[in-house]
Amino acid sequence: KNEVEQSPQNLTAQEGEFITINCSYSVGISALHWLQQHPGGGIVSLFMLSSGKKKHGRLIATINIQEKHSSLHITASHPRDSAVYICAVSGGSNYKLTFGKGTLLTVNP
Amino acid sequence: NAGVTQTPKFRVLKTGQSMTLLCAQDMNHEYMYWYRQDPGMGLRLIHYSVGEGTTAKGEVPDGYNVSRLKKQNFLLGLESAAPSQTSVYFCASRREANTDTQYFGPGTRLTVL
Numbered sequence: 001k002n003e004v005e006q007s008p009q010n011l012t013a014q015e016g017e018f019i020t021i022n023c024s025y026s027v028g029i030s031a032l033h034w035l036q037q038h039p040g041g042g043i044v045s046l047f048m049l050s051s052g053k054k055k056h057g058r059l060i061a062t063i064n065i066q067e068k069h070s071s072l073h074i075t076a077s078h079p080r081d082s083a084v085y086i087c088a089v090s091g092g093s094n095y096k097l098t099f100g101k102g103t104l105l106t107v108n109p
Numbered sequence: 110n111a112g113v114t115q116t117p118k119f120r121v122l123k124t125g126q127s128m129t130l131l132c133a134q135d136m137n138h139e140y141m142y143w144y145r146q147d148p149g150m151g152l153r154l155i156h157y158s159v160g161e162g163t164t165a166k167g168e169v170p171d172g173y174n175v176s177r178l179k180k181q182n183f184l185l186g187l188e189s190a191a192p193s194q195t196s197v198y199f200c201a202s203r204r205e206a207n208t209d210t211q212y213f214g215p216g217t218r219l220t221v222l
Contacts, residue, residue, distance in 0.1 A: 033211065043152075043199060043213040086152070090211075095140055095159055096167065097211060101151040 003027050006087050006100035013107050019074035021103045023087030030091040032070050034061050037084045037102070046072075046085075077107045111135050113214040115200050121220045122190045130185040130217050132200030138212075139205050141183040142167075143175060145196040146216075152199065158183055190221045 005024045013019055023032070034046040047054050047061040049070075054061050058077075063070040074081055087100040116131040132141065143155040144167075154167030156175040164175045172194060174186045183202075187194060200214040 035213075042215040043201075045210050045212065048210050088152075088211075096142065096154050096157060097152075099152045101149070 003098050004087055004089055004100040006085075006103050008103060009101070010104045011106070013077050013105070015078060015107055015109050017077050017107075019072075019077050019081070019105065019107075021072045021085050021087075021105070023070045023072070023100055025068050025070075025087075025089050025098075027089065027098070028091055029089040031089070032063050033088040033090065033097065034070075034072050035086040035088060037086060039083070041083075043086070074105075079107045079109050081105060082107050113200055113202055113212050115198075115214040115217050117217060118215065119218050121222065122187075123222050124191060126190050127186070127188050128190065128219075129187075130198055130200075130219075132183045132185070132202075132214055133181055134183075134202040134212070135181060136202065136204075136212065137180070138202035139180075140203050141177065142201045142211070143173070143183065143185045144199045144201065145169065146199060147196050155185065155198075190219075192221045195219060195221045 003026050007022045031048050031050045033048045036046050037043045049063050058075045060073040084102040084104050086102045088097040090097050113134045139160050142157045144152045146152050153169050158164045158177040161180040176184045198217045201211045203209045203211040
């Protein structure tokens with residue numbers, strides 16, 4: 001079983017819809033990261049959070065430490081939001097991130 | 110700041126050839142990482158460094174070597190390339206704490222024929 005599980009693997013939405021991507025992890029963490037990767041593109045850090053909730057524009061990330069679960073929400077989705085969204089966790093003394101396999105989001109106009 | 114840069118962006122090698130990928134960061138970050146990304150596998154850590162002059166193995170280190178002679182540079186070497194090393198390679202860096210953001214380079218697409 002992977003230490004970081006994302007769902008769904010693939011998600012198709014219509015422009016304007018509210019999107020939720022989920023991430024569950026099984027290890028103790030210092031922080032959880034949400035990353036975005038456009039097709040053929042680089043990887044950009046969207047959020048890093050260790051508790052509560054963070055908001056940036058139409059994107060909202062929440063984390064529940066007790067339940068070892070995080071969600072990434074996109075409000076009023078737009079075709080330019082189409083990308084792979086990757087959840088990753090950091091913690092412990094090994095200095096590295098553990099990644100989920102990503103969620104491919106396609107937003108149709 | 111240029112952030113994290115990678116050289117080259119694309120490369121095609123023949124089996125058995127060698128090459129070096131260069132990662133550079135101008136943020137004075139201590140930690141640097143090399144990942145490979147393959148379809149359906151997600152990002153996997155090849156090697157990492159927690160400071161100048163140090164390197165350590167990640168999840169998939171076989172067939173690769175690294176060096177961190179200068180704090181700002183992290184080199185990934187393939188001594189004898191194999192088709193299984195066809196992948197997209199990403200470098201990343203961050204400051205010291207586990208709660209610091211990790212910054213990624215733009216990636217290098219490597220094809221081994």
